[in-house]
Amino acid sequence: MAELSNQLMALTVLAYLAAMVCYAGEYAFGKRSHIGKAATRELVGAGGPPVASQEEAAAPAEGRDPLIGRVAVALNLVALVLHLGTTVTRGIAADRMPWGNMYEYILSTALIGSAVWAGVLLRKPAVRHLGLFASLTLVVLLGAAALIAYTPVGPLVPALNSYWYVFHVSTIIISSGILLVGVVPAAMFLIKNGWDAGKRGFPYTLGKRVGDAGTLERLTFRLHAFAFPLFTFGALIAGPLWAEASWGRYWGWDPKEVWAFISWIVYAAYLHARATPSVKRTTATWIAMLGFLTMLMNLFGVNLFFEGLHSYADAG
Amino acid sequence: MTVVEDRPATSDAPPPRRGNPVWALLRNSWRQLTSMRTALILLFLLAVAAVPGSIFPQRGVNRENVAEYFAAHPKLAPQLDRFFAFDVYSSPWFAAIYLLLFASLIGCVLPRLRDHVRALTTVPPKAPQRLDRLPHHDSGPQRPEEPAAAAAEVARLLRRRRWRTRLRETPDGWTIAAEKGYLKETGNLLFHFAMLAVLVGVGFGHWYGWHGNRLLVEGTDQGFCNVITQHDESVLGPWVDASDLPDFCLRMTKFDATYQSTGVPKSFQASVGVSEDGGEYRSRTFTVNDPLRLAGANVYLLGQGYAPVLKFTDRYGAEQTKVVPFLPTDGMLTSEGVVQFPDVNIDPATGKRDPALQMGFEGVFLPTGGTDGSAVSKFPAADNPVLYLAAYRGDLGLDVGTPGSVYALDRQQIADGDLKKISGERPYVLRPGEKWTLDDGSALEFAGIRRFATISIRHDPTQGVMLVGAVLGLAGLMLSLSVHRRRVWFRVTPAGSGSVIEAGGLPRTDYSAFGEEFAALTRHIKEGTP
Numbered sequence: 001m002a003e004l005s006n007q008l009m010a011l012t013v014l015a016y017l018a019a020m021v022c023y024a025g026e027y028a029f030g031k032r033s034h035i036g037k038a039a040t041r042e043l044v045g046a047g048g049p050p051v052a053s054q055e056e057a058a059a060p061a062e063g064r065d066p067l068i069g070r071v072a073v074a075l076n077l078v079a080l081v082l083h084l085g086t087t088v089t090r091g092i093a094a095d096r097m098p099w100g101n102m103y104e105y106i107l108s109t110a111l112i113g114s115a116v117w118a119g120v121l122l123r124k125p126a127v128r129h130l131g132l133f134a135s136l137t138l139v140v141l142l143g144a145a146a147l148i149a150y151t152p153v154g155p156l157v158p159a160l161n162s163y164w165y166v167f168h169v170s171t172i173i174i175s176s177g178i179l180l181v182g183v184v185p186a187a188m189f190l191i192k193n194g195w196d197a198g199k200r201g202f203p204y205t206l207g208k209r210v211g212d213a214g215t216l217e218r219l220t221f222r223l224h225a226f227a228f229p230l231f232t233f234g235a236l237i238a239g240p241l242w243a244e245a246s247w248g249r250y251w252g253w254d255p256k257e258v259w260a261f262i263s264w265i266v267y268a269a270y271l272h273a274r275a276t277p278s279v280k281r282t283t284a285t286w287i288a289m290l291g292f293l294t295m296l297m298n299l300f301g302v303n304l305f306f307e308g309l310h311s312y313a314d315a316g
Numbered sequence: 317m318t319v320v321e322d323r324p325a326t327s328d329a330p331p332p333r334r335g336n337p338v339w340a341l342l343r344n345s346w347r348q349l350t351s352m353r354t355a356l357i358l359l360f361l362l363a364v365a366a367v368p369g370s371i372f373p374q375r376g377v378n379r380e381n382v383a384e385y386f387a388a389h390p391k392l393a394p395q396l397d398r399f400f401a402f403d404v405y406s407s408p409w410f411a412a413i414y415l416l417l418f419a420s421l422i423g424c425v426l427p428r429l430r431d432h433v434r435a436l437t438t439v440p441p442k443a444p445q446r447l448d449r450l451p452h453h454d455s456g457p458q459r460p461e462e463p464a465a466a467a468a469e470v471a472r473l474l475r476r477r478r479w480r481t482r483l484r485e486t487p488d489g490w491t492i493a494a495e496k497g498y499l500k501e502t503g504n505l506l507f508h509f510a511m512l513a514v515l516v517g518v519g520f521g522h523w524y525g526w527h528g529n530r531l532l533v534e535g536t537d538q539g540f541c542n543v544i545t546q547h548d549e550s551v552l553g554p555w556v557d558a559s560d561l562p563d564f565c566l567r568m569t570k571f572d573a574t575y576q577s578t579g580v581p582k583s584f585q586a587s588v589g590v591s592e593d594g595g596e597y598r599s600r601t602f603t604v605n606d607p608l609r610l611a612g613a614n615v616y617l618l619g620q621g622y623a624p625v626l627k628f629t630d631r632y633g634a635e636q637t638k639v640v641p642f643l644p645t646d647g648m649l650t651s652e653g654v655v656q657f658p659d660v661n662i663d664p665a666t667g668k669r670d671p672a673l674q675m676g677f678e679g680v681f682l683p684t685g686g687t688d689g690s691a692v693s694k695f696p697a698a699d700n701p702v703l704y705l706a707a708y709r710g711d712l713g714l715d716v717g718t719p720g721s722v723y724a725l726d727r728q729q730i731a732d733g734d735l736k737k738i739s740g741e742r743p744y745v746l747r748p749g750e751k752w753t754l755d756d757g758s759a760l761e762f763a764g765i766r767r768f769a770t771i772s773i774r775h776d777p778t779q780g781v782m783l784v785g786a787v788l789g790l791a792g793l794m795l796s797l798s799v800h801r802r803r804v805w806f807r808v809t810p811a812g813s814g815s816v817i818e819a820g821g822l823p824r825t826d827y828s829a830f831g832e833e834f835a836a837l838t839r840h841i842k843e844g845t846p
């Protein structure tokens with residue numbers, strides 16, 4: 001079973017990679033007018049029904065989408081299924097939830113991110129132009145997991161054997177998965193915004209084909225607003241409850257705890273900034289990007305640079 | 317997300333008052349401090365200030381690591397120490413940031429609480445002149461009733477949907493104003509007040525909490541009672557007195573551990589007898605993740621190891637037995653330790669203790685020794701226990717009064733030649749039951765093995781309050797992020813025998829689904845469905 005999981009993992013990365021190539025193909029060669037317009041229309045529609053009702057009749061038929069784009073989506077979904085298979089077989093092989101060490105943790109976090117992305121993709125096919133970035137993120141995360149953090153299947157050490165462990169880790173995996181995906185619309189918003197403002201340098205050229213900036217910004221906010229309470233529960237309630245039972249103190253400034261705290265504060269700052277009319281939306285979004293960097297730091301940096309009590313965090 | 321925007325414009329532009337400049341300065345500073353921008357900056361500072369605590373070892377987390385850091389960077393470390401790099405979270409600058417944030421938070425939420433209470437007790441405002449200027453507008457709905465009845469019906473529909481509704485008669489008909497989503501601000505305030513409670517809770521926990529660590533060996537002869545002198549290490553909060561510690565005694569009757577074939581631990585369990593307030597010993601068990609909860613203190617299982625039982629028979633035939641914990645150095649429980657016998661080889665004729673004849677043994681204990689003779693354990697269970705020891709005779713240096721490690725011999729005494737190694741180059745190998753006879757006829761017997769557990773005894777009086785605060789805070793946060801505040805107005809005017817109803821809607825926060833809600837509302841009013 002463990003072998004099967006490893007093979008599936010390789011296939012998963014390949015499938016995401018293939019999807020990425022197709023997304024990139026569509027991105028590079030697709031007709032700007034068609035995709036761009038459809039994207040704008042559908043996304044704006046999603047933002048406010050009155051617009052949707054006016055535009056409904058004009059929405060293009062799915063069948064007109066370029067083949068390569070549809071192949072990309074299909075590959076993306078295949079990759080998601082393989083990804084799910086990898087994670088499930090890993091769990092079966094270990095006879096427990098598949099999040100007992102860093103490798104499994106990244107695997108599961110990326111799975112949630114990928115599932116959220118697929119959900120958005122299926123509900124609003126026009127966000128497909130973000131696929132290149134979403135699949136790139138997934139390939140990098142899984143590649144890093146497989147190359148840096150791979151750990152053979154093993155059982156849990158007693159310290160991880162607790163209900164709170166299940167709550168703590170599952171909620172953190174789900175919320176960080178969403179927060180990691182949230183960076184995609186955040187970055188695209190900043191790029192698009194720059195493009196709209198007339199910037200024509202490198203990253204901004206990517207904004208040429210992207211949908212409406214306001215919609216991207218709202219999507220960013222929604223993903224963050226959804227994940228933030230979940231992250232609060234996982235990192236600041238379930239985590240301390242478990243730490244209390246296991247280590248005798250609910251909070252001890254272990255490096256993982258420090259960085260979870262930092263991420264939380266930065267995301268709180270994002271929500272504040274976004275709620276403050278005098279703060280520009282781009283500034284707020286930059287704070288969300290900073291939050292993403294702190295999450296990466298927690299996911300990889302802390303395990304590589306610091307030693308702490310979070311034994312599962314050993315990169316091996 | 318703009319609820320804050322329409323706070324009654326009290327403070328923004330106060331009339332220039334001629335008065336005490338100090339007072340003006342204070343007021344201005346306070347206004348600055350409680351602005352959202354300051355809150356943002358303080359949040360950032362807090363995040364940045366937390367970073368060094370993950371880079372440098374912290375005294376509050378791991379003292380040994382700090383000591384190692386000092387040893388490794390003898391020049392840099394004292395400099396860093398002056399800036400509290402090793403006590404980040406109790407440093408004045410960290411405290412300054414969170415106290416400012418605390419003040420800002422109070423200054424921010426108190427006026428908001430007042431405004432919110434006011435908003436909750438005032439009626440929804442009058443309809444604006446031109447409903448068609450609002451973001452959502454519908455001039456369609458017609459109803460067969462005359463205006464008064466139609467307006468009452470609209471109000472009834474709104475109230476059923478839990479809108480706060482106000483009906484007003486105007487010269488040309490009726491208007492209905494309705495508002496919903498007050499829970500957003502309620503939740504937001506709940507969240508911020510919960511943050512205040514948690515901050516206060518952290519403070520009280522720090523002041524009134526205490527903890528101690530103790531290494532507890534199996535056996536009723538190895539018990540301990542919860543007084544400071546019997547902790548190996550204790551930390552009392554500033555407002556805790558040593559006599560405040562609850563009175564209980566513990567003795568470990570058995571420690572069970574199981575391991576995977578790879579040596580990774582599978583389970584631990586400590587069986588103990590507990591006597592509280594001088595009562596009978598009662599049996600309890602506890603394990604990792606499942607602490608022993610006693611009145612006024614919890615006991616946590618942190619670690620495990622082995623304590624060989626060593627019996628020394630001196631050259632005059634006097635016997636002494638010691639149970640000596642050896643400290644694990646790796647996951648397979650290769651353990652290092654030392655056993656010292658300062659009071660041996662006392663000549664029964666004179667009754668004088670000769671410091672040159674004290675005995676010390678130092679070495680490693682392997683729960684499972686290999687066949688290759690290397691001093692590294694192969695497995696953490698005691699499957700093939702072995703002791704590798706070297707024997708020393710001479711002055712152990714224990715009388716000088718400087719407390720040394722109990723896990724190693726005094727290196728200075730050895731260097732000075734006051735403590736001499738009397739065994740050979742290679743350490744002596746001892747298995748349970750075996751006896752090692754030394755050159756003067758004295759002997760050391762490996763009499764048995766016991767397990768030990770390292771435990772932490774803790775009390776944090778605000779833990780429960782903190783949990784309640786955190787849960788309430790989360791509930792508030794979810795309300796705050798999911799509820800949306802919005803207003804609708806309806807103007808009912810006569811049209812033929814019936815009425816025409818003009819509707820306008822204003823989402824007061826960024827709420828993209830409001831259009832749907834507004835459309836559903838006007839549709840229901842048109843159709844008269846409940």
Ligand code: HEM
Pocket residue numbers: 268271272275317318319320350351352353355417420421422424425504508511793796797
């Ligand atoms: C301990 C520090 C603080 C934390 C962790 C914190 C956290 C949060 C979070 C997560 C939100 C988002 C909820 C939402 O958008 O509805 C929020 C909203 C808000 N916070 Fe704070 N906050 C803190 C301090 C402050 C301070 C000092 C102020 C006052 C200047 C403040 C004023 C506000 C306001 C007005 C909102 C509502 C924004 C809106 O939704 O319209 N907060 N806070």
